[in-house]
Amino acid sequence: MxxxxxxxxxxxxxxxxxxxxxxxxxxxxxxxxxxxxxxxxxxxxxxxxxxxxxxxxxxxxxxxxxxxxxxxxxxxxxxxxxxxxxxxxxxxxxxxxxxxxxxxxxxxxxxLIAALHASEATIYGRFGYGAATTGQNLRIITSRAALRPEVPVTGRVRLLDPAEAVGRVPELYRRIGLTRPGMIQRPELWWPAYHDRLVRDGGGDHRVAVHIGPDGENGYAVFRTTDQRTPDDPGRGALLEVRDLHAADPGAAAGLWRFLIGLDLVAEISAPMRPADEPLRALVTDARAVQVTGMEDHIWVRLLDAGAALAARTYREAPAVVLGLEDRLLPENTGSYRITADGATRTGASAQLRVDAEVLAMLYLGEWRASTLAAAGRITVVDPAALVDADELFRTDVRPWCGTYF
Structure with missing residues (x-):
């Protein structure tokens, strides 16, 4: 070299x-x-x-x-x-x-943080990246997936033409906001390659539907359909693939799914990398019509300034835990951190749990439980009682998720 x-x-x-x-x-x-x-x-x-x-x-x-x-x-x-x-x-x-x-x-x-989608799961751990979010891959059989009658209708759905989609979806994504840990802002440079080329007039094969609620547009879906008919199966319906779906509230999300499921001549929907706790199976009359075909790591994160990143997030109410961190590539992060419901600070106290940079990244957004990682031998446990407290401190109300390809 x-x-x-x-x-x-x-x-x-x-x-x-x-x-x-x-x-x-x-x-x-x-x-x-x-x-x-x-x-x-x-x-x-x-x-x-x-x-x-x-x-x-x-x-x-x-x-x-x-x-x-x-x-x-x-x-x-x-x-x-x-x-x-x-x-x-x-x-x-x-x-x-x-x-x-x-x-x-x-x-x-x-x-303060680096994030990536890992093409290979064995590469990035040695650089301190940890699998910090999980996505579920969904297959929806549309003929059996009608939404339950009690699911409220809070608006209507409209298809955008390509020029509208290029101009309006970025602003809509910004207005919806980052509703889960792990979601990222999409800077202006992101949109041309990851959105515009998919929906542009004269070349893109994706369509965009927006949900319009009482106060205006509050959700959108980017999708495409693929003809699955063959000479042996000429009546087979199309496959609809969901590329991007975000909504400001559950009503808008339900409205978008209702629209996609109800499209004529579509036999099934493929929706990869959706939030692991998305409640779609609970929305339909036949839960078996929504099949989880796989669970995969979504984004991996790496804490670049461990002290600042730990201090920036919130924690649940539980006794304090002292984490000992060893960071081989960024040794300035190495040290002990006291985690409490009030925040995180550096400390000279002895560590109750010892982790490396990869494991700390796995804990950080709330996807992994400390007790699970300890059972796998990924955490060195000095004080076993600290595992229960760490589980509660790092726990989040919703599963972390990114939802952005890059």
Missing amino acids: NDLVFRPIAEGERRAVHRLLAEALHASPPDDKGWELVGPSFPADRTLAAFDGDAPVGMASSFATAIAVPGGKTLPAAAVDGVAVRADHTRRGVVTTLLSEQLRDCVRRGD
């Missing part, structure tokens, strides 16, 4: 580095028209790369955002949206160098 150069990329290198990312993910790089949409979402700022001569052979990129934490605060965060190594340069420590430097760069920028 001595012949490789690691550095931030220049403006003119963006497309070559993005091509490297696409090829590593076994996707086709965008053509010129596609690059017009994707390019603005891939700025040179915050992108590090490894170069072999003039050729990029590894990269790690992020964009600045903010993430919601338990209690409702939003913290400055880095959304890591691309990590890749060219196939002929793997197993040479390129990812280790890039991700380690990226962590330090994010700290310098003032980010």
